[in-house]
Structure formats: C-alpha cells, structure tokens
Amino acid sequence: MDCVTLPFRRCLTVLFFYCLLIPFTSSAQHFKEDKITISGAIKNFDKEKNQHTVVFLINSAVNGTIKKTEVVDLGGKFKFESVIACPQDVVIQYDEISAEVFFRPGDRLNIELGGNPSFRIIEGDLARENRMIQEFLAERAAGKGYIKPKGASSLFEAWAADYTKYDAWSKLIKHYNTPGVTGDSISSFLSGYKMNELPVVSVPYIEFLSGLYSYFTRQADAGKSALFAQYAKERNFTGLGGLFSDHIKRKTKGLTKDLLFTMLYMDALNGEQLAEFKVLWSREPVFNPYLKKKIFEKSLELEAYLKKQQVKDASTLVQIGHTEGQSVLDSVVRRFPGKVIYADFWAPWCSPCMAAMPASKEVQQYYKNKDIVFVFFGNRCSDESWKATIANRELPGVHYNLSNDQYNLLASKFNINGIPHYLIIDKGGKVVNGNAPGPEQKESLKSELDLLLKQAVIGADKP
Secondary structure (H helix, E strand, O other): OOEOOOOOOOOOOOOOOOOOOOOOOHHHOOOOOEEEEEEEEEOOOOOOOOOOEEEEEEEEOOOEEEEEEEEOOOOOEEEEEEEEOOOEEEEEEEOOEEEEEEEOOOOEEEEEEOOOOOEEEEEEOOHHHHHHHHHHHHHHHOOOOOOOOOOOOHHHHHHHHHHHHHHHHHHHHHHHOOOOOOOOOOHHHHOOOOOOOOOOOOHHHHHHHHHHHHHHHHHHHHHOHHHHHHHHHHOOHHHHHHHHHHHHHHHOOHHHHHHHHHHHHHHHHHOOOHHHHHHHHHHOOOOOHHHHHHHHHHHHHHHHHHHOOOOOOOEEEEOOOOOOHHHHHHHHHHHOOOOEEEEEEEOOOOHHHHHOHHHHHHHHHHOOOOOEEEEEEEEOOOHHHHHHHHHHHOOOEEEEEEOHHHHHHHHHHOOOOOEOEEEEEOOOOOEEEOOOOOOOOHHHHHHHHHHHHHOOOOOOOOO
C-alpha cells in the first residue's frame, strides 16, 4: 500500500466506535471512562492442540484500533480488561471465531469459546441483550429477515433499528463515494439525518460516519480541483484541511460536526502536522468536552515528541541544501563508492512507511558490517518532524530530507507514484531495480541484495 499525495494520513478502514445506548439527545452526549472486563474459558481446552491466545479489538476515533492479546492459561481461562469512554462494540477473535459484543463503561461479561455454539455468553451485564444481538447478526448473515425476539428490551430494539437503518445508509454513502458519481446528491439525504443526536451505534453506523468523512474530502477535490491539486502537490496541509473544513461546516452540525472534525484533527496530529493543526483548530474548534480533551492530549503528546531531536549514533543525518534531485542521488553514490545502496523513500506522515520500519531495522541488522548502505529519503515533511521521528523511533541508516522539488525530480525520473518506494543501486552506482521489494518482503529482498554483494565493482555508472 502506498501513501500518495493526499491530505493527512487517512486510515478509513479503521472503525470509529462511539457511544451507543438508547437514542441520545444533545444533552446526553457525554463520555465517561471506566473499565470493562471480559473473562472466559475455552471449552475442553487442550494445551497441545488448542490456540493459546485470544485477541480483542477496541476501536475509537481518538485512539485508532487498539489490539490486545491475552494468553490462555493451562486451565483454558483468560481475562481481558480495558478502559472505554462510552458504550461500544468489542471484537473477540479466537482461532476461526470472530464475535462482536456490546459494552458500556463499567460492564463485565463472562463468555465461553470453542464449544457448540462456538461463542457463548454465560453471564454478566447486558448478557441478555448480547445474546439477542448474536442471534440478530446470525440471521442477517444467513439472509433471513428480522423477527423481533420475545422479551426484547428497549435497548436491543433501538440497537436493531439503528443497525438496520445505518446498514442501508452506509451502502448509500458508499455509492456517493463511487468514482464517477457527481453532483451534490447527498444534501437531501443529510436533511433527514439527526446530526445532534447520538444513535445506537453499530458497525454500519461507523462505516456511514467514515464514509461521510471520505465524501467531504472527495467533495473538496471536486469542488476546487485546481486548488486541491496545487495543495496536494505542495503537501499544503493547512490549505487542504481548510477545503475539507469548509464542506464539513456547510453540511453538518452539532455532534456529527464535532466527530468529523475530530477525525480530521487526529489525522493531522497522527501525521505530525502540529503547526497545521493549530491553524485549523483556531478556525474551527471542537466543542464536545471529551473530544476536545482527547485532541489536546494528543497535541501535547506530539509537542513533546517533536522536541526530541537527538539521534542515536546508528543514525546519520545529511544536510543537502538546494541541490537538484539527481545531484542528491549522485552525491549518495559518490559518498559510498563500491557499496550496494538500498534507498527508502518515506515520510513520518505515511503510515505504510512507518509500519515497514521494524522490518527495515531487522534487514539492516542482518547486513551489518557488509558492503551495503541503507539510505532514507524523507520527503514533504518538516525538518522538525523528520528529525523527531528518526530520534524517537531510533531509525538507523543514512538520512536525507528532500525538498518538494528534489522529490518531484526523483519521482519523475524513477516513476515513483507514492511512498513507501524503494530503489537498489549496485556497487558501480547504477540503479538496478527502480521498484525494489520493501523490507517486509524479506526473502525476495535478501535474494537481490545477496546477489549484488557477490558482484565485483564493474564501473562507476551514473544512476
């Protein structure tokens, strides 16, 4: 997956689970953190045959996806604890089992896995509602119509009604986000959406909210395409964020607006765009107290992160001034004659780039003391963010921070359409693979590098 020249780091596949209880009014938009507990056992657990870990996924707009793994003890028991701010879904995964359960802050639940049925709720808070939810989801998966269960609580009825509604709406917003669908076709649809109420949230509601966010970013492109293209090329986050903000402000209000702006601001902060965030915040703050608190906590965390600029000895920072992109690459070849060079084009705001860094460290350690140099070309990021990321993540290697012009020239020469992107240069200074395997493709990468390390220096060709 590449990060292309788009606004902020958007990971819209992440689900943003928010408060769900009964249909809320604007006076009930409060978040209150408390602990949840899931205890359970594996039916007929066999320590020699059965899986020994249970995975729990908790998702939120302010923290992204939190994945926690709990170890099953020798007796087949496990326990999971976490803190949530509002009622939400938690996904439980064990072997081939995947189940969603519904929690309010402070709730406890006892479950059983691996029996018949494979997922069973034993007892606990909202045990009855969760059993009904499991039955509801199973019937939908089987293509059956909804039949109201006997003794259904008002909470379950509200959950099921909103699940059905937002399942349809999420499909509709997906249609509006389809390339080629033009016009402001969403306006009439949004007029019937109660933006200042928090519905009973389910996965379809989150897909709808994420789709709405994606729609406004897409409309910013369509509405002012020339300006959008200019901002995107320059990676002008303030300009891009301003375009998105305009659409969100004009089309939404209340809590929905606060949720969408929270997503926008957390994208900016996760992409280490602190100055840009402050400009955007000054124009359009978030008013929900809990969301505001979490955004400020993230901004303070980023400020502390950016202040750390001292890199370890394994990292070398090279200042390159205003030389042209090709000259930068030529200088790298001249600096490391007779060496194989593995070049990584990356940026702190690029989540796939950062996800590959642990594997990159492993590859560098594997080739330590060999005739190979690992060079990293940061691009379209501030020196502050570039240095802080290298320092905080302890990224070894030789690092250059390219200007926009330097990156654009190299991207044009080597057909780089997005990052991360990798090049391999042989001992003679020739680019032998302009689209090399990433460090996570260990075997294919090692195969290429090992072959080049065995070759003698033939000449000093230009890249």
